[in-house]
Amino acid sequence: MKGLIIYVTAYGTTRKYAEWISKEINIKTVSYKKVDDTDLKNSDFLIIGSFVMAHKLIISKWLTNHKDLLKGKKLFFYSVSGAKPGAKELDDIFESSLPESLLKDASTYQFGGRMRYEDLSGFHKLMIKIGCLIEKDPATKAEMKKDIKVAKDNVNPDYIKPLVKDVKNYLNKK
Numbered sequence: 524m525k526g527l528i529i530y531v532t533a534y535g536t537t538r539k540y541a542e543w544i545s546k547e548i549n550i551k552t553v554s555y556k557k558v559d560d561t562d563l564k565n566s567d568f569l570i571i572g573s574f575v576m577a578h579k580l581i582i583s584k585w586l587t588n589h590k591d592l593l594k595g596k597k598l599f600f601y602s603v604s605g606a607k608p609g610a611k612e613l614d615d616i617f618e619s620s621l622p623e624s625l626l627k628d629a630s631t632y633q634f635g636g637r638m639r640y641e642d643l644s645g646f647h648k649l650m651i652k653i654g655c656l657i658e659k660d661p662a663t664k665a666e667m668k669k670d671i672k673v674a675k676d677n678v679n680p681d682y683i684k685p686l687v688k689d690v691k692n693y694l695n696k697k
């Protein structure tokens with residue numbers, strides 16, 4: 524069985540998780556920017572990691588553009604977010620970001636990310652400020668305001684364990 528880990532990252536966290544997974548199951552990692560159609564066609568299963576931005580998985584558009592090539596393959600998706608895995612705001616993160624046809628037989632996992640406002644690009648800082656202004660839910664708004672003042676770090680290699688276990692089970696059954 525041929526597998527590939529595809530990730531999209533801005534500040535490295537999603538790539539770090541891809542590398543940790545790669546070590547456990549011994550398959551290659553590649554940025555979504557560098558993956559070509561042949562890599563996708565030749566893979567039986569794919570692990571696809573994306574960070575969350577403005578309540579969506581940033582890889583959403585790429586997946587929609589490649590959904591025909593990914594059809595019929597076993598897919599494992601993981602999200603990396605400022606919000607803690609299991610948080611209410613992540614409830615429908617996969618449903619709202621991924622084409623239904625890909626999600627149907629996929630497995631999904633949430634991993635913790637990190638964010639330090641001072642380290643963000645000017646554009647991302649602006650996005651956070653605007654997001655804060657337009658957010659309607661008071662609890663989410665308060666959380667976003669806090670994110671500007673207090674750095675967040677929920678990165679933990681243990682998050683990959685359920686995904687690694689499921690991939691190993693999947694491979695053993697084949």
Ligand SMILES: Cc1cc2nc3c(=O)[nH]c(=O)nc-3n(C[C@H](O)[C@H](O)[C@H](O)COP(=O)(O)O)c2cc1C
Binds near residue numbers: 533
């Ligand atoms: C502009 C911007 C918007 C973000 N929006 C969200 C969000 O809506 N929900 C969330 O949980 N995390 C959000 N985050 C936090 C990122 O998901 C988190 O920092 C993640 O670890 C980034 O992954 P990376 O290091 O692979 O780029 C946002 C981060 C940035 C920079």
